[in-house]
C-alpha cells in the first residue's frame with residue numbers, strides 16, 4: 001500500500017483511521033451481515049447512524065437547540081439556490097463576493113430574485129478581503145451572504161461583518177469543522193462535506209428554526225428545507241454511506257481534541273507553510289496577510305513552466321494534487337484537518353530543495 005500526501009482541494013484527504021474502520025466494516029457492519037451501502041435507510045441500524053451523526057456534530061460545534069441540522073444532497077452548488085428560495089422570502093438578499101464560490105452563489109440569486117452586492121474583491125482578483133466595515137445592508141434584506149473560506153482563491157474572512165441585525169449566511173465548505181465556531185452568530189451555515197469532512201455527496205445545513213418558512217407556494221418538495229426538517233433528513237433516500245463516513249470523521253475530530261484541537265493543528269501547519277512562502281525567493285503566496293486561508297494555500301513562482309515542473313516533480317515525490325485552480329494558476333496546497341503535520345513538513349522540505357536547485 002502506498003498512500004500519498006494528497007493536497008487536493010476536494011474531494012480531499014480523509015483521516016486514515018476512518019478509512020480503515022470503514023474498510024473493516026465494509027462486508028459486515030456491526031453484526032448486521034451487510035455493508036452500510038446495502039442497508040435500508042429505514043432500518044434501525046441506519047437510524048442509529050444518522051442520529052449519532054446529528055448528536056455528534058451538535059456536540060462538536062455546540063449547536064444551539066433552536067437550529068436544525070440537515071444532511072442533504074444535490075451538491076453544495078444547489079444550496080446556493082435553495083438558500084435563496086427558502087430564506088429570501090421577499091426576494092431580497094445581500095451578497096459579499098470574495099471569490100469563485102460567492103460569485104456562483106450570487107449568480108443563483110440573480111436568477112431567482114433581487115440580490116445586492118455589498119462588497120467585492122474582484123478588482124484585486126480576490127487576493128484580499130474587501131473592506132467589510134460599515135456595509136450598506138438593506139434593512140429588508142433577508143440575509144447577508146458570505147463564503148467564509150474561499151477554496152479557489154485561498155482567502156478567508158477573519159472578522160465576520162456587522163450585518164446590522166440581518167441574519168448572516170455562511171458557506172463554510174472548505175473550513176467546516178476546522179476550528180470552533182459560534183453558531184449563534186449565523187442564521188445559517190452550509191457546507192459540502194467533500195472538502196474537510198467526508199466523501200462527496202452530502203451537504204450539511206445548519207439553520208435557525210425561525211428562518212425556515214412553513215409554506216413556499218410553487219416550490220417543489222425537494223427544494224424546501226422544511227421537507228427534510230420534518231422528516232429528519234429522511235424524506236427520501238439520503239446518501240447513507242456518506243453520512244456514515246461523516247459520523248466517523250466527527251468521532252475522529254473528537255478524539256483529536258475537538259475543534260480546539262483541530263484549530264491548533266491547523267494553525268501549526270499553515271504557519272509552517274506561510275512562513276516558508278513569505279521568506280522564499282522562488283515561491284510567492286497569492287493572498288495578502290490578514291486575508292489568508294489556513295486551509296487552502298495558493299502560491300506561484302511567476303513562471304508557468306516552472307510551476308508545471310514543480311507540480312510534476314512533487315507528484316513523483318508522493319506530494320500530489322498541488323496544481324492550482326484553473327482560474328488562479330500556479331499551485332494550491334489544501335491542508336485540511338486530515339493532512340498530517342508530516343505532510344506539510346515534507347512539502348516545505350521539498351519546496352526548499354526545489355528552490356535551491358532552481359536558483360539563478
Ligand SMILES: *Cc1c(COP(=O)(O)O)cnc(C)c1O
Nearest residue numbers: 075076077101151171173174192
Ligand atoms: C466545493 C465548494 C462548493 C461546491 O460544492 P459542490 O458540492 O461541488 O457543488 C461550494 N462552496 C465552497 C466554498 C466550495 O469549496
